Every structure is written in structure tokens, then in C-alpha cells.
Amino acid sequence: MTIRTVIQGVGSYLPEKVLSNAELAQKVDTSDEWIVERTGIHQRHIAADGEKTSDLAIAAVKKALAAAGRDGKDVDLFVLATATPDQTFPASAARVQAAVGRPGAPSFDVHAVCSGFVYGLAVADNFIKAGQAKCAVVVGAEVFSRILDWNDRTTCVLFGDGAGAVVLNAEDGGGTSADRGVLSTHLHSDGRYNAMLFVDGGPSTTQTAGHIRMKGKEVFRHAVVNLTEAVREALVANKVSIDDVDWLVPHQANKRILDSTAQKLGLDPAKVIVTVDRHANTSAASIPLALAAGVEDGRIKRGNLVLMEAMGGGFTWGSALVRM
Numbered sequence: 001m002t003i004r005t006v007i008q009g010v011g012s013y014l015p016e017k018v019l020s021n022a023e024l025a026q027k028v029d030t031s032d033e034w035i036v037e038r039t040g041i042h043q044r045h046i047a048a049d050g051e052k053t054s055d056l057a058i059a060a061v062k063k064a065l066a067a068a069g070r071d072g073k074d075v076d077l078f079v080l081a082t083a084t085p086d087q088t089f090p091a092s093a094a095r096v097q098a099a100v101g102r103p104g105a106p107s108f109d110v111h112a113v114c115s116g117f118v119y120g121l122a123v124a125d126n127f128i129k130a131g132q133a134k135c136a137v138v139v140g141a142e143v144f145s146r147i148l149d150w151n152d153r154t155t156c157v158l159f160g161d162g163a164g165a166v167v168l169n170a171e172d173g174g175g176t177s178a179d180r181g182v183l184s185t186h187l188h189s190d191g192r193y194n195a196m197l198f199v200d201g202g203p204s205t206t207q208t209a210g211h212i213r214m215k216g217k218e219v220f221r222h223a224v225v226n227l228t229e230a231v232r233e234a235l236v237a238n239k240v241s242i243d244d245v246d247w248l249v250p251h252q253a254n255k256r257i258l259d260s261t262a263q264k265l266g267l268d269p270a271k272v273i274v275t276v277d278r279h280a281n282t283s284a285a286s287i288p289l290a291l292a293a294g295v296e297d298g299r300i301k302r303g304n305l306v307l308m309e310a311m312g313g314g315f316t317w318g319s320a321l322v323r324m
């Protein structure tokens with residue numbers, strides 16, 4: 001018997017305010033045409049004044065708990081993936097635990113930027129497999145609008161705010177790829193690439209939150225190579241082929257990265273869940289937001305094989321193969 005981490009419910013939350021490319025073009029020197037052609041992004045959601053990362057996370061977690069038919073008091077681990085916490089400390093996960101969980105349930109943040117959700121899922125999966133949790137919540141939530149330099153057109157057009165969550169439950173499996181649940185996770189990082197994608201502030205350097213800085217072309221090149229490799233790793237580890245995958249739920253950075261990765265893998269583009277057009281890049285929130293979109297519109301069904309992959313600042317990257 002193998003312990004499997006099964007996704008029981010998914011939920012998401014997007015702030016009400018939508019910022020279109022045309023509206024952005026009134027603030028910085030850009031155009032709807034340029035943004036759509038280079039990124040596939042048409043709009044992004046922006047948190048309201050005073051709306052915090054934990055507020056977005058709590059809304060998404062409540063929906064995921066409702067979808068799973070679970071009470072927050074059942075949850076014995078809260079993991080929040082974010083690079084834009086409410087405060088330098090404590091972890092924003094503690095606010096989520098306080099809002100929906102039982103007093104004493106452990107909570108912490110995981111910081112791996114755009115790979116944060118895959119990292120968080122791996123952490124929760126290992127807690128569950130080790131018998132330290134039976135029911136866990138992993139939520140990716142970001143308010144990137146607060147760390148954008150709104151005068152820098154090379155970055156401010158790319159990102160948005162949002163949150164997505166999953167409720168995970170320990171179940172018995174047979175130890176094969178036919179099991180429901182997380183079949184494997186694969187995590188990587190290479191800190192030599194810090195200068196390619198970073199925030200130019202922080203408590204121990206400038207004592208400020210800072211703004212995103214990025215060498216877009218280099219990030220793009222590394223993303224396609226690393227993501228393709230992480231996907232292959234997941235397929236090999238589970239002895240499945242790309243044709244066995246029902247849905248690719250990738251980190252949503254840029255439509256061109258999604259297309260290039262799918263092409264390199266020989267994957268039918270119709271099997272890729274795409275939300276970057278409506279959400280832009282929401283960092284750690286983008287995979288669970290896309291997963292929720294696919295589940296809620298009925299494309300992703302129970303029993304489907306879902307491959308998740310992400311890459312972000314660090315660099316960090318990774319993949320997870322999950323049977324729903």
C-alpha cells in the first residue's frame with residue numbers, strides 16, 4: 001500500500017479590478033498589439049487598495065474547501081506559496097490558518113517565486129507521505145502589482161494578482177501511475193542566475209520591498225529548456241509518455257513560452273490549459289488558477305493525468321505529475 005496525496009478540491013480568487021492592455025498603454029509607452037503579439041496577455045486583475053495577499057489566499061482556500069466538502073478545522077497543514085507576503089514576518093500562511101483552520105495547525109510560507117506552487121505541493125505531499133498530515137491546503141497567492149515598477153514597460157505589462165488553492169487528502173494507492181493523487185514531484189534551482197530575474201530590494205539589503213528586474217530574453221531561453229527537462233523527468237519517473245498526459249497545466253508566464261514548450265514536447269496544444277490571456281503572470285498563483293479554471297469548466301475530470309510545470313526567479317523550476 002502506498003500513501004497518495006489526492007487533490008480533493010480546487011478554488012481560486014481574482015481581484016475584481018481588471019486592467020486591460022489599452023488602459024496600461026495610457027500609463028506607459030506600450031500598445032495592446034505589442035503585448036498580445038509578444039506575450040498573449042490581454043488583461044490582468046489588480047488587487048484593490050488594502051487588499052492583501054492573505055485576503056486573496058483566504059478567498060481561494062474557502063472555495064477549495066467548499067469544493068472538497070471539507071471544513072478548515074480538518075486541515076493539519078497550511079502551505080502558502082508567495083513572493084509577495086503581507087509582512088516580512090510572520091508568514092502570511094498564519095493568517096490563512098487563523099481565518100479557516102483550527103488553533104495550533106501548522107502553517108508556513110514557501111518562497112520559490114513562480115515555482116512556488118510546485119514547491120508547496122511537493123512539501124505537502126512529503127508531509128502526507130511521511131504521515132505528518134492527513135489533510136493539507138496548498139495555496140499560491142500573489143499581489144505582484146505592489147512590486148512592479150509601473151514606469152518599466154519591459155516588466156509591468158507581464159504580471160497580475162490572484163490566488164489559487166488545493167485541498168489535499170491522504171488516501172491509499174497501489175503504487176502505480178494508475179493511482180489517483182500526486183505521482184511524483186521534481187524540484188530544481190540554480191542560484192547562479194539570480195541577476196536574470198530578481199527584486200531589487202529586501203529586508204537585509206535595502207530595507208525596502210523593491211521592484212522586479214528581469215532580463216526577459218535570457219529568462220525566456222532558460223524557461224523553455226528547463227521546463228521541457230522537468231516535464232521529461234516526470235514522464236520518465238512514472239514510465240508514462242507525453243501521449244498519456246490529458247492536460248498540461250503550466251505556469252502562465254507568456255503564451256510563446258507555453259507554445260514553445262508544448263512544441264518541444266510534441267504535445268497537442270489543445271491539451272494545454274491557458275489562462276495567461278486573462279490573468280497574465282500571477283507567479284505562484286498561476287498554476288492553481290489555471291487548474292481551477294480547467295476543473296470548473298469541466299475540461300479536467302476525475303482520473304485525468306495532469307502535468308504541472310513552472311519556472312521562476314532563483315532560478316527555480318520543477319514539475320508535478322498528478323492523477324485527478
Ligand code: ACO
Pocket residue numbers: 029030031034035038039114153154155157158197214215216217219220223251252253254257281311312313
Ligand atoms: N511595449 C512596447 N515595446 C516594448 C515593451 C512594451 N511593453 N517592452 C519592451 N519593448 C521593446 C523593447 O524596448 C525592444 O525595443 P528595441 O528593439 O527598440 O530595443 C523591443 O520591444 C523588443 O524587446 P525584447 O525584450 O527583445 O522583446 P521580446 O520579444 O524578448 O519580449 C518579453 C520581451 C515579453 C519580456 C519576453 O522576453 C519574455 O516573455 N520573457 C520571459 C520572461 C518572463 O516571462 N518572466 C516571468 C517570470 S519567469 C517565468 O515565469 C518563466
